[in-house]
Amino acid sequence: MSKRILFVDDEPLSVSAYFEILEDQNIEIDLAEDGNQAINRLQSQKYDLVVLDVQFTPGEMMGENIEPRRAGAELLALIRKNKIVDLSTPPNVPILILTAVMDQRLLEEIKDLKVDGLCSKPIVFQKVVETVTRLLGIEPAS
Amino acid sequence: MDELKNSMPLENTLREKQTNDLLLDRLNIIGEKVASNASIGEILQQVANCAAEELGADPVVLYQCKQNKATFVAPPIYAGKLIHQVKNAGVSPFKGTTFAELILAEGESLHFEMKDDIDEHIRTSWCKQNNTAYIPNEWFHDREGIQSMAALILKAGETKVGLMFLNYRQPHKFSESVKKRMNTFVAYAAVAITNSRLIARLNDDHSYLKRIIDRLPDPVFVTENKKINGQLVWRIKVANRVAHQLFGYDFSTNEFADRDARLLLGGDLDKLKQALQKANGEVTDLELSMQHSDGHRIPVSISTSVLMRNKENDHVTSAICVAKDLATKNRLDYLNRATLSLLEARSLEAAYDIIFENLNNIGYKKGMLSLVGEKTKIISGKRAIGRNWHDLLDKTNVPLKSGNVLAQVVKSGTPRLIKDCTTDPSCNHELTQQAGIKSQYIIPLKIHEEVIGTLQIDLTDKQNFLYGDKHHLTESLNVLSAFANQVAVAIESNRLKAKANKLQRSLADVGHEFRSPLHNIITQLGGLSYYLKKKYGQDQKVLDVVKIIEEESFRGDRQMKNALYSSEKSVDSMGQHLEKHRLSVTIQQCAARFQITARNRGISIVVRDNIKKIPPFSFDIMQIEQVFTNLIDNAVKYSHERQTVEIQGEDHGRKIEISIKNTGLGIPERSYTQIFEGFSRSDVLDSTRFIPGTGLGLKIAKNFVEQHKGKIWVISKPLSQRGKTMNYEGYLTTFFVLLPKNPMEY
Known part of the structure; x- marks a missing residue:
């Protein structure tokens, strides 16, 4: 059965480069550009991996007064603490964080919520591909 | 100052902020000296030293005005290096004919950007003043090789208390921001001198x-x-x-x-x-x-x-x-x-609190502080104390052009004592009567020649004092005026701080905005190379092009990161995250980013095996990556063609030492410490090629190494004696980094 990944990033350009190489390995990819879309996706699909940016537009479904600069950390907390109703994706789904954030305190907070990988931007392409395939338990593409 | 003149505006701004902070520290020390009753001589020497170090002048000559006389106390105070000994030191050289006395008599601070300007001033003004066409050839600036100078009059209120010459041995264009910094300094120095005299x-x-x-x-x-x-x-x-x-x-x-x-x-x-x-x-x-x-x-x-x-x-x-x-x-x-706490106030609001708290503590319980809007030119009430004054706060919006007493004080720059507001024609009788104000003292807040606002102090309940002992009244009003001068300096420095912070925040925002598209380019490149490989197979040329674009994008990102890291605030907010890593892996990853740049110039980067023997130890990977990327970047940039950059590591037990060697353009010993200070690249230039860079990399490296309780230093020696005469070419330069394996131990 093919694996399925959800990318959450408000800038498709920063992740779309991975799509072709991953699709070539029979991985299905969905993209959510804000918090609302992400929650809708997580409710309707069961994902094997979520690749999460830290800064994006949260949307009202994530709750009130969520700061965009830490929306990724908030979404991560919602998933891990099982706070989203009718979630099709399990709360312990592997999550990979891709971020350009330099704020160490925020990164610490994210790590405390148990993430399976954290890559700081700019990221060497191959490293992300390797991490994604490792987390999905498949052989990396050459 | 030289870098100031030649550098980019961004560098200017950052440097300025940095210097301003240092300046404030130094001014605080002077303030402490005054508060601790240091002698006037000590204060003057402090002021001169501070000017030399913080305003880059060499030498500084500081004259103290005699009280109530248009001449100076002998001898003047010197700071910095004098080539020639001062003649007649200790004997009064003042006969009404010196250059300093001329400036004092003219009463205006002057900036001479070239030696010609100084000579011209002597030819015209000095000759006219002394009614002679004969110009003696014994001038200080000739003797000392001074090429530019700022002659600044130190004024406390209307009284001239001193004259300071900031001399430079190169010509200088004094930008408005530099002049402003000098003025802030001079205003504070004048207050310090006045206060120490009073004490x-x-x-x-x-x-x-x-x-x-x-x-x-x-x-x-x-x-x-x-x-x-x-x-x-x-x-x-x-x-x-x-x-x-x-x-x-x-x-x-x-x-x-x-x-x-x-x-x-x-x-x-x-x-x-x-x-x-x-x-x-x-x-x-x-x-x-x-x-x-x-x-x-x-x-x-x-x-x-x-x-x-x-x-x-x-x-x-x-x-x-x-x-x-x-x-x-x-x-x-x-x-x-109180001034010391004023200068440390974190915001204007906090400064206002301190001002009125302190006035209250010395017995003045009511009053108002107003500031002149920089653009609007309206004097508006900012803070009042006492209920009746508080009611006046919103009503105080006085255009500078009006005949109101506040406008008068701002325009004249002199304080006004109004014993009876009900009869004084310049007072708004209706308002003062409503507020129950009978007597007040209005002091202009002055920074050098510019009045930035007023401080009104209610003296209504002090009628005995107003009509009592005159000497006591004058002395008390003098104390208030001296305080007002300090208030002005504090407000101005707070405003400058706020501006610098705002600028820094927007620079950080811009920096992040620039980084984001770069990251996208780097990611997309990965996708592109995968696509190209899939379609056209393995082609070294294509891969090289991709790699070059990638390296260049990383370079852009690195420079931007350096600029962001160079703001200490952003480093503070980042904190440090220590985790065990293998240093050899980090260094190899850093070196890999310069593969093509190095290869194009025939330079090989060699990471020696002894680094791999260093066991994993705790460091902040983001910081240490930046340190070695910056150091390798420098080593490659300053290498001559077809040379080797060699990276070695040694395990000294509790500490490890990494060295990065290159052969190329050397660093003169005089620049060993200066190159780590930011925006100050070595003054030795390559005659054949332009070497890009902002001069921030080593400052960041030093900052991060020191956060790990480590040390960084450089040694640069000619490979042969010939190198010395060859503009520092053919030098073996080694940067050393010493890191403790456990920074928490230190």
């Missing part, structure tokens, strides 16, 4: 009067009018402190107060009076009040009845004088200390 004078008076008072037998201070439930102990302690200061009694313990209060007063003052009268004593009334501040009791003026067993009126009068002067001196000391 010196009061100290003299005090010691003179103390000698008289020493002859008084057994003085005793008690209070009689503020009896609270028959308990006077608290007031007595105060009185004793004053007595201690006046007469040198050792009342440092509370016992005196308790025992003698019981003995002398015991709640029964009449008994005491009778006893004293019997002993031939005399009772004289004095006024006194006390203030609490942060739990400390500071005698700001002296109050009480003085009981003395001596009838000589002269002695009693002297005691009163000393008491009053001491009160003035205490106020000044107190305000000087």
Whole structure:
């Protein structure tokens, strides 16, 4: 059965480069550009991996007064603490964080919520591909 | 200063902020000196040294004006290096014909950007002033090779207190921001000098009067009018402190107060009076009040009845004088200390709080601070204290052009004492009457020549003081004016700080905005190379092009990161995250980013195997990555073609030492420390090619290494003697980084 990944990033350009190489390995990819879309996706699909940016537009479904600069950390907390109703994706789904954030305190907070990988931007392409395939338990593409 | 002149605006801004902060630190030290009663000579030397170091001038010559005379106290104070010894040092060189006296007589601060400008000023003004066409050839700037100078008049209010020459041995264009920095400095220096003069004078008076008072037998201070439930102990302690200061009694313990209060007063003052009268004593009334501040009791003026067993009126009068002067001196000391906290105020609002808290502590309970809008040119009330003044706050919006008394004070730059607002024609009678203000003192807040606002102090409840002893009134108003000068400096420096912070925040925002597309380019490149490989197979040329674009994008990102890291605030907010890593892996990843750049110039980057033997140890990977990326970047940039950059590591047990060697353009020993200071790249240039860079990389490297409690340094030696004559070419340069394996141990 093919694996399925959800990318959450408000800038498709920063992740779309991975799509072709991953699709070539029979991985299905969905993209959510804000918090609302992400929650809708997580409710309707069961994902094997979520690749999460830290800064994006949260949307009202994530709750009130969520700061965009830490929306990724908030979404991560919602998933891990099982706070989203009718979630099709399990709360312990592997999550990979891709971020350009330099704020160490925020990164610490994210790590405390148990993430399976954290890559700081700019990221060497191959490293992300390797991490994604490792987390999905498949052989990396050459 | 040279870098200032030639550098980019961004560098200017950052450097300026940095320098401003240092400047403030130094000014604080001077303020502390004043508060601790340092001598005027010490203060002047401090001011001159500070100007030399913080404004980059060499040498600095500082003249102190004689009081009420248009000439100077000899000799002037020097800071920095003088090539020639000063002739007639200690002997007055002032005969009304020196260049300094000319500037003082003209009364304007001047900036000479070239030597020609100085000579021109001598040819025109000096000759005219001295009514001669003959120009002597013995000038300080000729002798010392001065190419540019700023001649700055130090003014406290309207009084000229000094003249400072900032000399430079290169020509300089003095930008507006540099001039502004000089002005802030000069304003503060003037205040410091004025205050130390006031303190010196009061100290003299005090010691003179103390000698008289020493002859008084057994003085005793008690209070009689503020009896609270028959308990006077608290007031007595105060009185004793004053007595201690006046007469040198050792009342440092509370016992005196308790025992003698019981003995002398015991709640029964009449008994005491009778006893004293019997002993031939005399009772004289004095006024006194006390203030609490942060739990400390500071005698700001002296109050009480003085009981003395001596009838000589002269002695009693002297005691009163000393008491009053001491009160003035205490106020000044107190305000000087207040200035220090003012300069440290985190925001304008906090500064306003401190200003009024301190005015309140020295007995001025009501008033208002107004500032002139930089663009609107309207004087508007910013903070008021006292309910009636608070009501006036919103109504105070005075255009500078109007005839209102505030506008007048701003325009004239001189303080106004209004004893009776109901009759003074420039007051708004309706408003002042409504607010119940009868008398007030309005002081302009001046930074050098510019008035930035006014401080109004309510004197309505001080009618005795207004129409009492003139000397005392003048002295008190002088204290207030001196404080107002400090207030002005503090407000201005706070405004500058706020501006710098705002600029820094927007720079950080811009930086992040720039990084984001770069990241996308780097990611997309990965996708592109995958696509190209899939379609056209493995093609080294294509892969190289991709790699170059990738390296260049990483370079852009690195420079931006350096700029962001160079702001200490952003580094502070980042914090440090220590985790065990293999240093060899980090260094190899850093080196890999320069693969193509190095190969294009025939340079090989060699990471020696001994690094791999270093066991994993704790470091912040983001910071250390930046350190070695910057160091390898430098090594490659400054290498000659077809050379090797060699990276080695050694395990010294508790510490590890990494060295990065390259052969190429060397670093002169004089620049060994300066290159780590930011925006100051080595002054040695490659004659054949342009080497890009911002000069921030090594500063960041040093900052991060030091956060790991480590050390970084450089040694650069010629490979052969010939190198020395060849513009530092052919040098072996080694950067060393020493890192403790456990930074927490240090």
